[in-house]
Amino acid sequence: MHLEISARPKKRLFLALILASLMLAVLSTIGLWAVSVPGLADISRYLPAILGLLIGLVALIALGGIAGIVFAILGFHTPRFFLGQAWSVINLFFPMAIRIGKLLDIEKETVERSFIEVSNHLVRQKLVKVKPERLLILSPHCIQKDTCPHKITRNVYNCKRCGQCPVNDLLNLTEKYGVNLAVVTGGTLARNVLKNLRPQAVLAIACERDLTSGIQDAFPLPVIGVLNQRPFGPCFNTRIDIEQVDALLQDMVAAREVKTS
Numbered sequence: 001m002h003l004e005i006s007a008r009p010k011k012r013l014f015l016a017l018i019l020a021s022l023m024l025a026v027l028s029t030i031g032l033w034a035v036s037v038p039g040l041a042d043i044s045r046y047l048p049a050i051l052g053l054l055i056g057l058v059a060l061i062a063l064g065g066i067a068g069i070v071f072a073i074l075g076f077h078t079p080r081f082f083l084g085q086a087w088s089v090i091n092l093f094f095p096m097a098i099r100i101g102k103l104l105d106i107e108k109e110t111v112e113r114s115f116i117e118v119s120n121h122l123v124r125q126k127l128v129k130v131k132p133e134r135l136l137i138l139s140p141h142c143i144q145k146d147t148c149p150h151k152i153t154r155n156v157y158n159c160k161r162c163g164q165c166p167v168n169d170l171l172n173l174t175e176k177y178g179v180n181l182a183v184v185t186g187g188t189l190a191r192n193v194l195k196n197l198r199p200q201a202v203l204a205i206a207c208e209r210d211l212t213s214g215i216q217d218a219f220p221l222p223v224i225g226v227l228n229q230r231p232f233g234p235c236f237n238t239r240i241d242i243e244q245v246d247a248l249l250q251d252m253v254a255a256r257e258v259k260t261s
C-alpha cells in the first residue's frame with residue numbers, strides 16, 4: 001500500500017512564484033521595449049513613450065491583482081475588480097510559475113497544492129452561503145470501489161449503499177445537507193453537470209492537477225477544492241477525508257436563506 005502524507009503547503013509559495021513569473025515577464029518586456037526604442041522612434045517619436053506607458057499600465061494592473069490576493073489573505077476587504085484581475089494574472093502566469101518552481105526543485109504538485117490553498121482561502125473569505133439545492137459536490141469516479149458493478153456516473157443513486165467505498169459516505173452527506181452529488185469520469189462530464197445543474201457553488205474532490213485546472217476553468221463560479229487521498233496510487237480506489245467535507249458543507253450551506261455578497 002502506498003501511504004501518502006499530504007502536507008499543507010504555505011500559500012506564500014504560490015504567491016512568490018506568481019510574483020516571480022510576473023517580474024520575469026515584465027523585465028523581459030521592458031528589455032524588448034528598450035532594444036526596440038530606436039526602431040519605434042523612427043516610425044514616430046511618440047511611439048516609444050506610448051508603448052512604455054502601456055507596458056507600465058499592464059504591469060501595474062497585474063501587480064494590483066497580486067496585491068489584491070495578498071490583502072484578501074491577510075483579511076482585508078478586496079474589491080471584486082482586483083480579485084478578477086488576480087485570477088487573470090494567475091491563469092496567465094500559472095505555467096511559468098510551475099516552470100520556475102521546477103528550476104528551484106519544487107514539485108509541480110506542491111505548487112498546485114499551494115495554489116488550491118490560496119484559492120480555497122479566497123473563496124471561503126467571500127463565500128456566499130448557498131441554498132443546499134444550489135450546491136454541488138463533484139467527485140471523480142475513482143472513489144468508487146473498482147469491483148463495484150453498479151454504474152453511478154449517470155445516476156449516483158444507483159449505488160446500493162454497501163459502505164465499501166466513499167460513495168456511500170458522500171450520499172449520507174447529501175441526505176444530511178440536501179445538496180447535489182455528481183460522480184464524473186472526466187472534465188467533459190463535469191462541465192456538462194455544471195451546465196445542467198447551474199450550481200452557485202461547488203465542492204470539488206480531486207487530485208492536485210484536476211482541482212487546479214477545474215478551479216481555473218470554473219472561475220468565477222466559487223469552487224472549494226478538497227484533495228483526495230490515494231492509498232493505492234493515483235486514480236484507483238481513492239479516498240476522501242469525509243469529516244473535512246462535512247465541515248466544509250457546514251460552512252457553505254445556508255440553513256434557511258441565501259445570503260448575498
Ligand code: SF4
Nearest residue numbers: 148159160162163165
Ligand atoms: S458504496 Fe455504492 S458505489 Fe461503493 S461499492 Fe458499495 S454499492 Fe458500489
